[in-house]
Amino acid sequence: MTPAVNPMDLTGRRVLVTGASSGIGRAAARKLAGLGATVIASARDPVRLAATVESLAGSGHESVGFDLSAIDAIAPFVQKLASERGALAGIAHCAGIQIGKPVRVTDQAFMDQMFRINVESGLALARGFRQRGVAAPGASLVLLSSVSALVGQAGNVVYCASKGAVLAATRALAVELLRDSIRVNAVLPALVETEMSERFRATMTEAQWQAYLARYPMGIGQPEDVANAVAFLLSDASRWINGIGLVIDGGVLAG
Amino acid sequence: MDSQAFLRELELTLELPVDSLQGNEQLADIPEWDSLAVISFIALVDEKLGLAVDGEALANALTVGDLLALAQEPLAA
Numbered sequence: 001m002t003p004a005v006n007p008m009d010l011t012g013r014r015v016l017v018t019g020a021s022s023g024i025g026r027a028a029a030r031k032l033a034g035l036g037a038t039v040i041a042s043a044r045d046p047v048r049l050a051a052t053v054e055s056l057a058g059s060g061h062e063s064v065g066f067d068l069s070a071i072d073a074i075a076p077f078v079q080k081l082a083s084e085r086g087a088l089a090g091i092a093h094c095a096g097i098q099i100g101k102p103v104r105v106t107d108q109a110f111m112d113q114m115f116r117i118n119v120e121s122g123l124a125l126a127r128g129f130r131q132r133g134v135a136a137p138g139a140s141l142v143l144l145s146s147v148s149a150l151v152g153q154a155g156n157v158v159y160c161a162s163k164g165a166v167l168a169a170t171r172a173l174a175v176e177l178l179r180d181s182i183r184v185n186a187v188l189p190a191l192v193e194t195e196m197s198e199r200f201r202a203t204m205t206e207a208q209w210q211a212y213l214a215r216y217p218m219g220i221g222q223p224e225d226v227a228n229a230v231a232f233l234l235s236d237a238s239r240w241i242n243g244i245g246l247v248i249d250g251g252v253l254a255g
Numbered sequence: 256m257d258s259q260a261f262l263r264e265l266e267l268t269l270e271l272p273v274d275s276l277q278g279n280e281q282l283a284d285i286p287e288w289d290s291l292a293v294i295s296f297i298a299l300v301d302e303k304l305g306l307a308v309d310g311e312a313l314a315n316a317l318t319v320g321d322l323l324a325l326a327q328e329p330l331a332a
Contacts, residue, residue: 101298102291105268155294203297204310 007237011036014088014136015234016081018068018125019095021048023194024144027223028092028230033057035231040081040088042066043095068095068121069113078128087136090234091129093122093143098196100156111158118162119169126173130180137181142233143170145186147249163188167245174243183242185233190249192221218250225250256303258323264303265322268295278320285319300326 015032019025020041033039033056041056041063043049049063066077082088097117101110122143129135146163153160170186177184191197191212197220201209213220229248232238247253256264262276269287282288297308304326316322 099298099301100294102295104270104291105295105298155291199307202307202310203313205314206311208310208314 006035008035008231008235010089010231010235013037013090013138013234014040014086015090015092016040016042016078016088017092017094018042018066018121019093019144020052020063021045023094023196024189024192024223024226024230025092025094026052027227028094029053029061030056031224031227031231032090032092032234033061035235037090037234040064040085042068044068069116071116071120071124074121074124075128075131078125078134079131082131082134088129088134089136089138090140091125091142092230092234093125093141094230095121096144098156098159098200100200101158102155103157106158114158114162115165118159119165122166123169123173126169126177126182126184129182130177135180135182138236138239139180139182140234140238141173141177141182141184142230143184143186145170145188145245147188147190147247147253149188149245150247150253170245171243178242183233183239185238185241185243186245187226187229187233188245188247188249189221189226190247190252191216192223192226194223216250216252217255221248221250261303261323261326262319264299265296265319268292268299276319278318278323280319282317282319282322296322 010032015037017025017029017039020029021043029039029041029052039056039061041049041053044067046065053061053063126141129141143166145166148160149164149167167186170184173184226248229246266273266276269292271287300306300308308325312325
């Protein structure tokens with residue numbers, strides 16, 4: 001009898017996870033480690049990041065503090081990781097920010113900040129990933145978009161624009177990095193229970209929150225729901241999937 | 256940031272003339288105080304003070320002074 005093979009097995013794969021100190025990034029790091037990957041967890045906050053790494057299954061994981069707002073430092077950072085530790089089989093780019101503002105109070109500084117962290121950092125990671133010797137066979141890049149890329153939200157216009165840009169960049173990168181044998185896909189979650197969403201919830205009354213929840217036929221998501229999709233897109237189980245935006249929303253957009 | 260500085264920020268947020276707010280105005284009398292202004296106010300407090308505005312308290316706010324009170328602790332008098 002043939003032994004069962006997990007198609008999402010990541011044993012022996014080295015994977016960089018950004019935004020790994022909280023929320024979806026932390027859940028992704030845990031899921032990937034659980035599937036056998038060696039995780040390099042990256043974030044700005046070294047204390048919470050260390051807690052993430054301590055919670056990972058298996059061994060060989062490490063935390064690397066890095067501020068993704070230094071865009072031109074990202075490609076050298078990725079190159080250094082690969083030259084010191086070995087080629088990367090995957091990057092799960094989970095770092096991002098969300099600040100709700102109507103367009104009437106937005107300015108250049110706000111737009112630049114949102115696009116730098118949510119869009120430019122992913123493009124710079126892609127640039128770093130395709131450098132010689134960085135990507136291992138079967139390489140896959142997963143970017144974090146959002147259903148906000150597909151559905152307009154009043155008071156959230158710059159965030160929506162940034163996540164739409166991530167989705168467009170995913171498609172273009174998938175085509176451009178084909179010659180480098182790197183697949184590029186995006187996940188598009190709806191609201192997921194994280195530190196970020198808790199902050200959003202705190203600004204609502206209970207009645208407003210219940211009205212918001214009514215849009216979610218299966219309730220809001222858990223970080224693990226997104227982490228599972230990230231793991232799938234990093235694994236060989238998705239080896240013929242490239243340039244997609246995978247919606248993970250508990251059926252919100254369906255109805 | 257003191258209360259006066261916060262009022263000036265609030266005027267910018269609500270697109271009101273400078274020095275038009277004193278603190279005793281009824282929010283219901285300010286046409287600019289709409290649902291998007293509420294989001295703007297939440298972002299203002301988050302950005303300037305690093306605080307998440309409490310949703311219940313915000314829904315109960317009746318005056319500009321009530322809005323100031325929501326951010327009172329870190330504000331100087």
